Amino acid sequence: MTNIGYTFAQRSGWTVIQRRQEGSVPFNRTWEEYKLGFGNKNGEYWLGNENIHLLTKSKNYTLRIVLEDWSGATSFAEYSTFRVSGEAVGYRLHISGYSGTARDSMAHNNGHRFSTLDRDNDAWSIGHCSQRWGQGGWWFPGCSTSVLNGRYLGNCGNSCPWGQGVLWYNWRGYSYSLKSVSMKIRP
Numbered sequence: 577m578t579n580i581g582y583t584f585a586q587r588s589g590w591t592v593i594q595r596r597q598e599g600s601v602p603f604n605r606t607w608e609e610y611k612l613g614f615g616n617k618n619g620e621y622w623l624g625n626e627n628i629h630l631l632t633k634s635k636n637y638t639l640r641i642v643l644e645d646w647s648g649a650t651s652f653a654e655y656s657t658f659r660v661s662g663e664a665v666g667y668r669l670h671i672s673g674y675s676g677t678a679r680d681s682m683a684h685n686n687g688h689r690f691s692t693l694d695r696d697n698d699a700w701s702i703g704h705c706s707q708r709w710g711q712g713g714w715w716f717p718g719c720s721t722s723v724l725n726g727r728y729l730g731n732c733g734n735s736c737p738w739g740q741g742v743l744w745y746n747w748r749g750y751s752y753s754l755k756s757v758s759m760k761i762r763p
Contacts, residue, residue: 589762590640590760590761590762591623591631591760591761591762592617592623592758592759592760593622593623593627593628593759593760593761594621594622594623594724594725594757594758594759595615595619595620595621595756595757595758595759596620596724596725596728596742596754596756596757596758597619597620597755597756598619598620598728598756599620599728599730600619600620601614601615601616601619601620601621602728603622603711603712603713603725603726603727603728604693604711604712604727605622605692605693605712605713606692606693606694606695607692607694607695607713609692610622610624610625610690610692610713611624611625611626611663611667612624612626613626613627622713622725625660625663625667625690626663628660628667628761629660629661629662629663629667631761632658632659632660632761633659633660633661633662635763636656636657636658636659636763637657637658637659637761637762637763638654638655638656638657638658638761638762638763639654639655639658639671639759639760639761640652640653640654640655640759640760640761640762641653641654641676641678641682641724641744641757641758641759642757642758642760643678643744643747643754643756643757644754644755644756644757645747645748645752645754645755646731646733646754646755651676651677651678651744651747652676652677652678653674653675653676653677653678653679653680653681653682653744654674654675654676655671655672655673655674655682656672656673656675657670657671657672657673658670658671658761659671660690665689666689666690666697667689667690668687668688668689668690668715669685669686669687669688669689669690669715670686670687671683671685671686672686678744678746678747679746679747680746681721681722681744681745681746681747682722684717684718684721685714685715685716685717685721685722688715688716688717689715690713690714690715691704691705691706691713691714691715691716692706692712692713693706693707693711693713697716698716698717698718698719699716699717699718700716700718700719703719705718705719705721711726711727711740712725712726712727713725714726719739721743721745722743722744722745722746723741723742723743724742724743724744724757724759725742726740726741726742726743726753727740727741727742727753728741728742728753729741729742729753730753731755732753733752734749734751734752735751736751736752736753737751738750738751740753741753741754742754742757744757
């Protein structure tokens with residue numbers, strides 16, 4: 577298991593599993609890269625699906641997602657149950673128990689397998705969501721969903737290409753790419 581994110585965890589009890597803040601790290605990665613993790617623990621990164629699985633497989637974790645738009649407004653979503661199954665079942669997501677201010681945009685992702693540009697595990701029968709929308713790895717139930725690992729578009733306001741970018745559709749919609757987001761977990 578890599579050490580990405582553990583410094584923060586030691587100080588606050590949270591382990592950061594994903595961070596987007598300025599677009600310096602591309603998230604259009606392969607299955608293997610999402611499996612192992614990438615980026616820099618002091619900047620943008622993904623902890624790695626295998627690491628997330630190993631952390632969450634033996635006890636219940638809480639997931640907290642913190643979102644920031646381009647005007648500096650923030651919102652959050654917290655899930656009292658968060659677990660990721662192993663690679664043999666496609667790093668299937670188990671998530672429930674929403675609370676927060678961002679409105680629940682992950683309920684539809686529950687039970688779905690992870691997809692990347694080179695591995696289509698989404699529930700859309702006529703296409704490949706990661707390639708068509710967002711271009712990042714995610715638990716796609718279908719292609720219209722929140723994708724926190726989508727392409728970082730910068731400040732395009734409400735005029736971003738529909739369904740592209742770093743999206744939390746229940747807070748800012750499908751045409752607004754967020755400035756920053758972090759996902760963190762704790763037992």
